[in-house]
Amino acid sequence: MAQASRVTVAPSPGAPTVVSRVSWAWVGVVPFFAFALMFLILPTALLVVGGLQDAQGRLTLTNILDLFEPTILSSYLISIKVSAASAIGGALIGFFLAYAAISGGLPAWVRPTLMTFSGVASNFAGVPLAFAFLATLGRTGLVTALLVNVFGFDIYDAGFNLLSFAGLTLTYMYFQIPLMVLILAPAIDGLKREWREAAANLGASTWEYWRYIALPILWPPLLGSTLLLFANAFGAVATAYALTGSSLNIVTIVLYAQIRGDVLHNPNLGYALALGMILITGLSNAAYIWLRGRSERWLR
Amino acid sequence: MRGSRLGSWLAMLLGVLYFFIPLLATFEFSLRYFRGVYSVEAYRIVLADPQFGATVTYSIVLALATIVMGIALVVPTAYWIQLRLPGLRPVVEFITLLPLVIPAIVLVFGYLRIYNSSSILPLTGTERTTDVLLMASYVTLALPYVYRSVDTALRAIDVRTLTQAAQSLGAGWSTILFRVILPNVRVGVLSGAFLTFAIVIGEFTMASLLDRPAFGPYLQLIGANRAYEPSALAIISFALTWACMGLIQVFGRGAAGQAAGAR
Numbered sequence: 001m002a003q004a005s006r007v008t009v010a011p012s013p014g015a016p017t018v019v020s021r022v023s024w025a026w027v028g029v030v031p032f033f034a035f036a037l038m039f040l041i042l043p044t045a046l047l048v049v050g051g052l053q054d055a056q057g058r059l060t061l062t063n064i065l066d067l068f069e070p071t072i073l074s075s076y077l078i079s080i081k082v083s084a085a086s087a088i089g090g091a092l093i094g095f096f097l098a099y100a101a102i103s104g105g106l107p108a109w110v111r112p113t114l115m116t117f118s119g120v121a122s123n124f125a126g127v128p129l130a131f132a133f134l135a136t137l138g139r140t141g142l143v144t145a146l147l148v149n150v151f152g153f154d155i156y157d158a159g160f161n162l163l164s165f166a167g168l169t170l171t172y173m174y175f176q177i178p179l180m181v182l183i184l185a186p187a188i189d190g191l192k193r194e195w196r197e198a199a200a201n202l203g204a205s206t207w208e209y210w211r212y213i214a215l216p217i218l219w220p221p222l223l224g225s226t227l228l229l230f231a232n233a234f235g236a237v238a239t240a241y242a243l244t245g246s247s248l249n250i251v252t253i254v255l256y257a258q259i260r261g262d263v264l265h266n267p268n269l270g271y272a273l274a275l276g277m278i279l280i281t282g283l284s285n286a287a288y289i290w291l292r293g294r295s296e297r298w299l300r
Numbered sequence: 301m302r303g304s305r306l307g308s309w310l311a312m313l314l315g316v317l318y319f320f321i322p323l324l325a326t327f328e329f330s331l332r333y334f335r336g337v338y339s340v341e342a343y344r345i346v347l348a349d350p351q352f353g354a355t356v357t358y359s360i361v362l363a364l365a366t367i368v369m370g371i372a373l374v375v376p377t378a379y380w381i382q383l384r385l386p387g388l389r390p391v392v393e394f395i396t397l398l399p400l401v402i403p404a405i406v407l408v409f410g411y412l413r414i415y416n417s418s419s420i421l422p423l424t425g426t427e428r429t430t431d432v433l434l435m436a437s438y439v440t441l442a443l444p445y446v447y448r449s450v451d452t453a454l455r456a457i458d459v460r461t462l463t464q465a466a467q468s469l470g471a472g473w474s475t476i477l478f479r480v481i482l483p484n485v486r487v488g489v490l491s492g493a494f495l496t497f498a499i500v501i502g503e504f505t506m507a508s509l510l511d512r513p514a515f516g517p518y519l520q521l522i523g524a525n526r527a528y529e530p531s532a533l534a535i536i537s538f539a540l541t542w543a544c545m546g547l548i549q550v551f552g553r554g555a556a557g558q559a560a561g562a563r
Contacts, residue, residue, distance in 0.1 A: 025380070025384040025385055026385065028376065028377075028380035028384065028385070029377055029380055029381065029388065029392070031373060031376075031377070032373060032374075032377040032392065032395075033395075035373055035436070035439070036395045036398075038436075039407075039411070039436050039437065039439070039440045040395065040398050040399065040402070040407070040440060041398075042410075042414060043407060043409075043411050043414050044402055044406065044407070044410050046410055046413055046414050047406065047409060047410045047413065050413065093314070093318075096311045097311055097312070097314075097315045099308075099311075100307070100308035100309075100311040100312055101308075101312070104304065104305065104307070104308025104311070105304065105305045106305070106308050106309070106312065110312065114312075114315070116545070116546075116549055117319060119545045119548070119549070120541055120542055120545045121319055123498050123541050123544075123545060124538055124541050126502050126503070126516065127502060127504050127516060127519040127520050127523060128502060128519065128533065128534035128537040128538060129534075130523065131326065131519075131523055131530040131531055131533065131534035132322040132323065132325070132326040132531075132534050132538075133322055134530070135322070135325045135326040135328070135329035135330075135531045135534070136321060136322040136325035136326070141329070142321075142324070142325035142328050142329065143321060143325060173318075174318070174319075174322065177315070177318065178319075231400070231401070234403070235403025235404060235405065235406075237403075237404070237405050237504070237505045238503075238504035238505055238516065238520070241504070241520065242504070242519070242520050242523050242524075245524070252403065255405055255406075255409065256405060256505070256509070259405075259408070259409050259412065259509055260509070270409070271409075271413075274405075274406045274409050274410075277403055277405075277406055278401075278402055278403075278406060281401055281402070281403060282401050282402075285397075285400065285401045
């Protein structure tokens with residue numbers, strides 16, 4: 001391709017000369033790679049190296065092993081639990097919503113409306129989202145009050161607390177569900193109506209259609225999107241921080257406190273904490289990319 | 301099929317409730333400033349707070365600077381990849397996806413380590429250079445979305461023919477980029493711009509850790525100290541998000557993506 005253009009783009013007078021022998025084409029992408037190096041690759045690489053060093057700069061695995069201390073390990077576990085629960089919940093509800101809007105026999109205006117609202121809701125995150133849920137399910141929130149006044153049921157007496165695992169998961173799902181709708185819509189579009197009709201003609205029940213046709217095709221995008229949602233929630237800081245302050249010990253909050261004031265009393269342990277996070281989000285993203293590759297075979 | 305259609309409506313109803321109840325509750329809460337009577341007092345207090353105006357202005361200016369820098373970085377790169385270096389496309393695409401893999405808090409941790417005041421490039425040394433660093437970090441956060449929307453727009457036009465036509469008429473590279481390519485990818489550039497705006501305007505983590513007076517940290521501060529004003533602010537920032545996404549819909553015909561930075 002590049003060869004062809006070099007032949008046809010004949011330098012006319014005054015036009016930028018296109019060098020034909022030694023290609024200088026790479027110069028055009030130098031700014032981009034310089035930027036990526038400065039603001040993506042080097043900062044991350046430095047943290048990774050820092051996580052593998054002791055205070056004197058010698059290579060060590062102590063920091064990595066220290067991540068398995070009970071307090072740090074529990075913060076990773078809470079993060080993983082919240083991220084997994086909100087990803088699975090968001091993926092299930094998002095899947096039903098997207099399927100209902102696309103193949104559920106609803107009027108044509110439902111789908112674009114759902115997509116627009118998903119675009120908005122998936123971007124409504126961070127600090128304001130925490131405020132919204134405090135006003136809804138906090139101790140004096142509207143839904144909490146309504147449940148007490150109408151049904152005489154106090155969710156806080158029943159053990160619910162917004163500033164906990166359940167509350168944070170419910171809050172995260174507010175952006176996870178619409179994100180799932182946005183990512184999964186193309187995959188559901190790929191489920192051809194003919195497959196369902198052919199299955200019905202051959203006498204398959206709805207269950208058999210899902211078991212033998214739809215799910216075998218849909219599982220890679222379903223699982224892949226769930227992994228993406230997981231990584232999305234795992235790196236979140238602002239919502240949790242505004243909602244719970246530092247009362248819920250998730251790993252991003254620990255890292256935030258560490259950056260603010262070295263609460264772990266060991267800078268290198270802080271770098272290792274970041275290294276662990278990169279590993280977890282990296283693995284789930286890699287699995288997502290692999291699964292997306294698999295799903296593209298069918299869903300063209 | 302009647303039964304399944306009923307199920308579809310039920311799913312929609314649930315979705316609508318999940319989406320609207322928190323908004324309604326927030327709105328109702330924001331009006332509760334005086335006991336027993338609804339009023340817009342919380343909004344009045346928020347809007348009268350000089351800090352509100354100052355932080356919103358700071359974030360808007362930063363968002364505009366981020367948009368300009370992001371587009372100046374992405375459009376020529378994506379154009380050049382398409383025209384001359386298609387072999388590099390997978391590498392560049394991989395790099396633009398990295399900000400989705402590396403959490404924002406990890407990136408800013410790295411910046412604080414590499415650009416601290418005793419390093420070779422002490423960007424965090426003064427307020428001005430910290431602003432530059434914050435802008436660069438927002439360009440990074442928005443990179444996946446901006447690159448994708450610009451690249452999609454570039455693939456829809458015939459870059460090669462346009463370039464050759466412009467060159468044969470005697471256009472230089474800057475004329476080609478500004479007067480031929482940019483107008484043709486306007487839609488992608490605009491949707492990338494609004495998405496960047498939506499990311500930057502309420503971003504908390506990076507602004508807070510770099511200690512800059514942006515809207516996100518202000519929101520958090522009010523949330524920690526006030527009762528009703530946070531709800532009013534949540535409604536205001538929801539309206540801002542709506543405006544950005546609505547503009548993307550208008551210009552980009554449904555190309556709205558999702559912004560990770562706000563979280």
